[in-house]
Amino acid sequence: MRQGALTLMRDLPLFEGVADETLEALTYGALLQWFPRETRLFAEGEIPDFLHILVEGTAMLAGCDEAGQETVIDIVRPGDCFVPAAVLADAPYLMSARTLESSRILMLAAPVLRAQVARDHALALRVMSTLVGQCRGLVREVKNLKLRTTTQRLAAFILSQVDPSPQDEAEDGATVELPVSKRVLASRLGMTPEQLSRTFTKLTPHQLHVTGNTVRVRSVEQLRRHCNVGHPNGHHTS
Structure with missing residues (x-):
């Protein structure tokens, strides 16, 4: 399984330019699994155990109000990672995630990821680039909802x-x-x-x-x- 995860990671945008030594370290505790349609991957308020990266399929991020009414915040596509900010901060998720079709997901152990980000500047820059892209996407979405x-x-x-x-x-x-x-x-x-x-x-x-x-x-x-x-x-x- 670790070799399969390593092969996949080499092709993911998040790990472009990251040394094989770091990628190998990230496979410790990693999981690569298929999940059926409508599987809840994590819930709002949970502390992340893994960074989820979608390899195949489609998923969504959603928020709920006090009455349990759900709204879709984002659609997750192959190559995307789920809420890396919560994983890096070791903070509760502000949204939930579930699959919309049968999906293959790579899960990297959160403590291992944080340790490697602290050690490897190339990985830290790639993660930072991902966070910046997601932040800018959120600003575009707020403008979209309010101005269009x-x-x-x-x-x-x-x-x-x-x-x-x-x-x-x-x-x-x-x-x-x-x-x-x-x-x-x-x-x-x-x-x-x-x-x-x-x-x-x-x-x-x-x-x-x-x-x-x-x-x-x-x-x-x-x-x-x-x-x-x-x-x-x-x-x-x-």
Whole structure:
């Protein structure tokens, strides 16, 4: 198992440029497991025992109010790690996590990770880069929720799923497969499922065609302009 974890770690963005000696040390106490769909990985308020890194599948981070009403905070994709700030600070999780489909997850023992971050500057820089990226993503999300309409939020999400490779102007369309159910997507975008359905309907005359979880964008640039959503390399990105 340790050799399998080591091989995976060499391909993960979090460990790019980190020495094999450090990676080998991180495999002590590590676990690599498949989890079924809808498995709770950790709960809000728990102290982290591991840093979870998604290798395959999809998961989500969520928060709950006092009545138990859940809201999706983020969708976790392969290569992402779950709430590293809590792991490094040895502090309670501020959100829970669960799988949305069968998922393969690498779990690194929290005390081992903290010890290696303190010892290895290259690892510390990679972890810091991950924390910075997550912090900036959170700021973008707060701005998205507070400054954009529901139509703009949905358009921005769909456009974020479009292949970023240069588009041929004559072939400006794109097909997007929603990575999660519409119920989860609605919560992620700060809407009810009914609001999401109405927002899809509003966008249908403006470059969108939806069949199940497949979204056909007839013109990426026209959708951006109609919803006033900037290019991914610009200042108005989600």
